[in-house]
Amino acid sequence: MPPNRRVKQAGVAVNAGSARPMRAPGHPIASFGMEGILDDLAVKLGMDPLEIRLKNDPYDIRLREYAIGAEKFGWKQKYRKPGASAGPLKVGVGCAGAAWMSGGDGTQAELQVNPDGTVEVRCGTQDLGTGSRTVVAVVAAEMLGLEPKMISVRIGDTRLPPSGASGGSRTTASVAPAIYDACENTLAELKKISGIEDPRGPRWPEVCAKLGRNPLVVSGRWREGLSRGGAGGVQFAEVEVDTDTGFVKVRKMLVVQDCGTVVNRLTCESQVHGGVIMGIGFALYEQRVMDARTGVVLNPNLETYKLPGAADMPEIEVILLDMPERGVIGVGEPVTVPTAAAIANAVTNAIGARVPSLPITPDKVLAALGTIPRAAHSALPIAFAQVAAAPCVHAPDERAEEDYT
Helix, strand or coil: CCCCCCCCCCCCCCCCCCCCCCCCCCHHHHHHHHHHHHHHHHHHHCCCHHHHHHHHCCCHHHHHHHHHHHHHHCHHHHCCCCCCCCCCEEEEEEEEEEEECCCCCCCEEEEEECCCCCEEEECCCCCCCCCHHHHHHHHHHHHHCCCHHHEEEECCCCCCCCCCCCCCCCHHHHHHHHHHHHHHHHHHHHHHHHCCCCCCHHHHHHHHHCCCCCCEEEEEECCCCCECCCEEEEEEEEEEEECCCCCEEEEEEEEEEEEECCCCHHHHHHHHHHHHHHHHHHHHCCCCCECCCCCCECCCCCCCCCCCCHHHCCEEEEEEEECHHHCECCCCCHHHCCHHHHHHHHHHHHHCCCCCCCCCCHHHHHHHHCCCCHHHHCCHHHHHHHHHHCCCCCECCECCCCCCC
């Protein structure tokens, strides 16, 4: 940890609806603030923003990721002093890092091996579209030396062996070790029953036939050593800013992500792509617009709450650091943390001025450039301040009494 560092933070109460968990709750905004400070400090010191990170980042894994990413991204060739890009269409680059303490916990699993050689895996986890079913099947198939098509998966039922919630970047790190343990126990039991040293692969049908008419059911559970907590990642962004309109276009994102053991490359890369896309939304489009007097949300639906679309997507290049010695690591959330910060730093590098809040909308860019007055670019911060300063309508200990008679 760098010794010359002091951080103060404070929470602000507003009458604007309660907070709810989101992908990497709170971290993208914190990253936007801290990474922006690092870039601004680098400029004041006359340093390359990447250099200041390499000199002060306390995590070896991120130092390695910065080095890999910078070379692949072409940082030395692309980086220029802030505002040095010529013309009304200015190009800038930025980078940011993230750390996330994901890890596994007490999940249980059950395997049923049938005499015909098919296998059913049962676990109480859930698949929210993140590929949990695929992960379960892949782990079981690789451990047993089978094709995934021979594995059927049952999940999402409270009658099945218990599992933690599907969230918090913990699903794969919890489920995969339990499946692994169940498979090891299954192979040990089959060895006893059949007398065959290695029941996997070509001898699997022969081994299963020795079960007779009754299937073999074996359980397993998550245990220490098969998964790890903590995932590091860095991202590099290249943007194009139209200084006449204030419009920002992300041209490229490069991600270097620590993944531990990559169980399934397709689903892992899909998680990274999804996280980056969400981060682009945080950076450029998504904002809650409130009425300054009542605090009522004025854009509560997908017609008025802007999300990035297919035409807004840049080239996204993903580099997964596959390190089996680290065990299984969840990557659902850490990939979202640095995206907005990297884009914001790239915008600052392009125009030579910092937009101090997210999302980086055209009016904010023009205000940062001095094209329009800052006070005119958005009423949102003023609305927030007015709502925050207003007294609570119903304080927790002074609730208004209602007459329902």
